[in-house]
Amino acid sequence: MVFNSLTFLVFFAVVLVLHRLPFPWTAKKFNLLVASYVFYAAWNPPFILLLWGSTIVDWYIARGIYASRDKCRAVRRSWLVISVAVNLGFIGFFKYGEFLLQNWQALMASFGITWVPPAWDIVLPVGISFYTFVTMSYTLDVYLGRSKPIPKFLDYALFVTYFPHLVAGPIVRPTQLVPQFQVPRQATRDQMLWGLGLLILGLFQKVVIADGGLASAADAVFGASGPVGFADAWLGTLAFSGQIFCDFAGYSTAAVGASLCLGFALPDNFRMPYAAIGFSDFWRRWHISLSTWLRDYLYVPLGGNRGSEARTYVNLMLTMLLGGLWHGASWTFVVWGGLHGLYLSVERWVRSRTGVAGDPAGAWNRLALALLTYALVNITWVFFRATTFDGAARVLAGMFGFAPDADPVLPTIYMIKVAAITASILVVQWLMRNVTLEEVVSRMPWWLTGAVAAAMLFAVIIAQGAGEAFIYFQF
Amino acid sequence: MKQLHEQDVVTEREIPRARLGAIGWLVLALVVVAVAAWEWKMRDLGLVAGDLGDGKSAWAVERRKIASGDHDGVVIVGGSRILFDTNLDVWAEMTGRRPVQLALPGMSGQQFLRDLAVNSRFDGFVLIDVTPEQFFRVGRGHPAFEGVLDYWEDEGPAKRTGHHIGRFLSRYLAFLDNQYSLTELIDQLEIRNRGKIPGPFLRPWKLSENYEDRQYHLWREIETNESLREHAIRVWLGRGLGPPDEALIARICADVRGSVAMIRARGGDVVFIRPPSSGGYYEREQQNTPRDRTWDRMLREADVLGIHFEDYPDMQGFELPELSHLTREDAVRFTRAYVGVLREWYVGLRPPPVLEPAG
Numbered sequence: 001m002v003f004n005s006l007t008f009l010v011f012f013a014v015v016l017v018l019h020r021l022p023f024p025w026t027a028k029k030f031n032l033l034v035a036s037y038v039f040y041a042a043w044n045p046p047f048i049l050l051l052w053g054s055t056i057v058d059w060y061i062a063r064g065i066y067a068s069r070d071k072c073r074a075v076r077r078s079w080l081v082i083s084v085a086v087n088l089g090f091i092g093f094f095k096y097g098e099f100l101l102q103n104w105q106a107l108m109a110s111f112g113i114t115w116v117p118p119a120w121d122i123v124l125p126v127g128i129s130f131y132t133f134v135t136m137s138y139t140l141d142v143y144l145g146r147s148k149p150i151p152k153f154l155d156y157a158l159f160v161t162y163f164p165h166l167v168a169g170p171i172v173r174p175t176q177l178v179p180q181f182q183v184p185r186q187a188t189r190d191q192m193l194w195g196l197g198l199l200i201l202g203l204f205q206k207v208v209i210a211d212g213g214l215a216s217a218a219d220a221v222f223g224a225s226g227p228v229g230f231a232d233a234w235l236g237t238l239a240f241s242g243q244i245f246c247d248f249a250g251y252s253t254a255a256v257g258a259s260l261c262l263g264f265a266l267p268d269n270f271r272m273p274y275a276a277i278g279f280s281d282f283w284r285r286w287h288i289s290l291s292t293w294l295r296d297y298l299y300v301p302l303g304g305n306r307g308s309e310a311r312t313y314v315n316l317m318l319t320m321l322l323g324g325l326w327h328g329a330s331w332t333f334v335v336w337g338g339l340h341g342l343y344l345s346v347e348r349w350v351r352s353r354t355g356v357a358g359d360p361a362g363a364w365n366r367l368a369l370a371l372l373t374y375a376l377v378n379i380t381w382v383f384f385r386a387t388t389f390d391g392a393a394r395v396l397a398g399m400f401g402f403a404p405d406a407d408p409v410l411p412t413i414y415m416i417k418v419a420a421i422t423a424s425i426l427v428v429q430w431l432m433r434n435v436t437l438e439e440v441v442s443r444m445p446w447w448l449t450g451a452v453a454a455a456m457l458f459a460v461i462i463a464q465g466a467g468e469a470f471i472y473f474q475f
Numbered sequence: 476m477k478q479l480h481e482q483d484v485v486t487e488r489e490i491p492r493a494r495l496g497a498i499g500w501l502v503l504a505l506v507v508v509a510v511a512a513w514e515w516k517m518r519d520l521g522l523v524a525g526d527l528g529d530g531k532s533a534w535a536v537e538r539r540k541i542a543s544g545d546h547d548g549v550v551i552v553g554g555s556r557i558l559f560d561t562n563l564d565v566w567a568e569m570t571g572r573r574p575v576q577l578a579l580p581g582m583s584g585q586q587f588l589r590d591l592a593v594n595s596r597f598d599g600f601v602l603i604d605v606t607p608e609q610f611f612r613v614g615r616g617h618p619a620f621e622g623v624l625d626y627w628e629d630e631g632p633a634k635r636t637g638h639h640i641g642r643f644l645s646r647y648l649a650f651l652d653n654q655y656s657l658t659e660l661i662d663q664l665e666i667r668n669r670g671k672i673p674g675p676f677l678r679p680w681k682l683s684e685n686y687e688d689r690q691y692h693l694w695r696e697i698e699t700n701e702s703l704r705e706h707a708i709r710v711w712l713g714r715g716l717g718p719p720d721e722a723l724i725a726r727i728c729a730d731v732r733g734s735v736a737m738i739r740a741r742g743g744d745v746v747f748i749r750p751p752s753s754g755g756y757y758e759r760e761q762q763n764t765p766r767d768r769t770w771d772r773m774l775r776e777a778d779v780l781g782i783h784f785e786d787y788p789d790m791q792g793f794e795l796p797e798l799s800h801l802t803r804e805d806a807v808r809f810t811r812a813y814v815g816v817l818r819e820w821y822v823g824l825r826p827p828p829v830l831e832p833a834g
Contacts, residue, residue, distance in 0.1 A: 001633040006640040008633075042633035191488075193495040212658035216675075256488070265488040411674030412666045441491035449493060450501030457502060458509045464656040 001042040003199075003254045004207050011039065012258060019262055025184040029154055032162065032262070039163035040126075047125040050090060055160045057086045058135040062142040062149045069145075076143060083139045087132045094125055099329030127167030129326055133293055135160055138174045140297050147174055155181045164259040168251045170269040170289035180264050187263035194438075197453055198257025201437075204456040205250030208463045213421045214243040217414040221395065222385050227406035233398025235410055237378050239418045240385045242425050245274065248287070274377075274426055275433040277359050277369045279343040282377060294323050309352075316348070317341040327384070332392060336383040343376060370430065514650050521696035522649040526684040529580075530653070531620060532638035533689055535627035537575050541595050542628075547572035550591060553584035553604025556750040558691040559683060559800035565810040569818070574602070576689040580679075581617035583610045585727055585734075588745065590624050592734035598741035602817075605749050605773075605781075607764035611719040611727055654681035679710050682800065692803040698796050707797035712755050718763040724772065732777040746820075747774060747781035748813060751790065756798035780820060782813050789815075 001008050015035045019028055041048045061083040068075045092100075101117035108115045138159070141147040150156040159177050187195065221228055221236020228236065252269035259266045269289050276282035283291045295304075299319040305312040317338070324337020351357060359366055379396070386392035397403050410418075432440060441449055518524075527533070540546045549566070551557055551574045558578045567573040577587055584603040591597045609616075645651045653659070662675035680703065683691045696703050735745045749770060752760060764770075766783070774781045784790040789812045793805045801809055 005633065005637045006644070007637040010636075010640060042636070043631045044629075045632070190490050190495050193499045194488075194490050196499075197495075208657070212656075212661075216662075260488055408669035408672055411668050411672050411676075413662055413664055413674060413676075416666070417661070436489065438489045438491045441493050444493070446494040446497050447501060450498040451505065453498065454502045454505035454509070457506050458513075459657060461506070461510060462513055462650065462657045464651060464653055 036161040036163040058139045066149045096329045164255040185263040195257045195260030202250045202254025205246040208459045210243045210246035214239040227403035228398035229406040232409040235418045238422045272429040275429040332383045339380045517650040524649045529685045538627040548599030549574040551602045552587040553578040554606040554609045555580035557604030560750045562810040569814045588734045592737040598743040601745045728776040749783040751784040753795045754798040
């Protein structure tokens, strides 16, 4: 089920009503758990079994790890290995199976061995990368001694399955959500209204901006079969840059809003990333729940920055390469992660050599560096969006002026939309770089907030989104 | 317990210090007024409540009737002409059987005939529309229906439910028309493009009203609004499709022959139909896909019967407002004419596989 669908509106209304009826707290949580399974199964019912499998395995393994806390480390580690193997086994089979076979085929071919892999007709379960990381974070936290096993299975299952974050995050930690399930919670009137406001904002970003305003231009440029000219290549990439932000941040905002309507707080996943100055700043603002997950469960265990300088760079690159691969089973995603790793390494090197920490002085300097960061991030998006290296090379050639005679691709109306929307996104993000939406709304006249929210809701209604899936569902 | 990361805390979300109650009421009031005004404007432009629209989900509902056996043994496949030019009620009245309408705008019926032959146990009567420039062409067809042959089986409960809720709302709200969405209206602005890019302005705009069982009617505005009519004609005539090559025609004829044979082996049958076109569109079809190279050859090679509108006096004299589709009144006359022919054939030429015997 997607947030931008009529089915979700009906589903959500029913869930809200049930949650506000005077049932015992356990019954309310049970309702939410069942609703979350319905939410997931509404896409493709059989895949609910995978979710159950992942849930149950980590429930028992975390208890096993905790029970053996006083035994030798090997016992605890073997429990952890089982958890990681099962979770990565699921995701490896469904998400990376075909990719692995193709690469094995290519490797064999390089030795002159012809081998044709069997046809791979496996559907990728929606959100498997997200809920796998959620359950793994639970087991890892218990293993690392950061938290105890959750006492009640209902709280644990709801933590894993809670529908607002289930299929596209934010990737929550047990300590963020489980305590909220342990005591009765009901949204206050203001929480409910603010939650609905965030839901409207998220849907506006997805339906009106990402799908209605930018998707066609990105599709046209990245789907072009021939060379792409300078203006088309840049506008197509900017379109995708805006599309993926509005699509994913829209989902996260809607998730936070839906959850708040039920009385539960989810963490922010985006903080004006296109106003970032530098790449470490970018990753503090983009997909925050993933970047912190990678930091805490991959970068730090690898040694983080505690070893030699060279080792730090290796850890950084490894983390970003695997982060790239997490997004999709393709080498283009690995290159995307690799580029970000390279950017972070270069920035770290420059800062260590110049001794500059934090933002540079001077508004114009900050603006120039923010635009440079944005431009370099756009280069990485080419690899994220293109499905092949040939496709990426075609667009990059255009962006660097190597296709001056290419036929135009984008109709003028698409160019106007991309330019207007991109400029708006950049201006808004720059102005809100150091403030939260809540602070802005607190300062605005109430009638202006109301008028803006009404305009967004009206635009969502008349845009009549076709219920297009969010891009991050495929990850 | 170790406290290792900043996220390792329970989050309480900040709520703005604003008059959220007043804001909520203002939003509600403004949106109700704006939607009402929008609905009024859309009705003024000719949209009607009850126009259910079409899409992959609507098609999937019909296709699943074939899979489940919930049908009267008659299926129509092909492109938009047979959609607009067939009146399903007239079919039912004349034969006692209501066809399952599986034709799709911009599509060739060939691949759908193959789908029925290969992926179903359908053993009834198939009527397949031949719009020559679409039928003898390889292409993806209408983007809104891309992948529809896989979609109908894979469609999950959420999409199915959403489809039914959407249809329910469409009965009361005229503005719920995906061809008059905000995005479509912006994309339909006429702005000069670079080079030879046609742009979204020169994509087909709304042409139809859609009702139960995917009954299409030519939208009334196409008959009465000159600028919409001229836009549609400009779109049709602006499509510079050249003639198909011999190899493609041969391949399509062979594919059709195979599909027909499979359906006949199960006891069913297939009849082809060429609905009318007119003006510059008809002339281009004559030029690019002349009847003897395409239609006659296919009937001969596949050993099938076909109804070509040129061969029947009572299929003449239609006014086609945008050169390609009949008005809803003419669709009734055309349906009566061709169903009449079918009834005669299946009494006179061979045992009727699905239609009732005449008399």
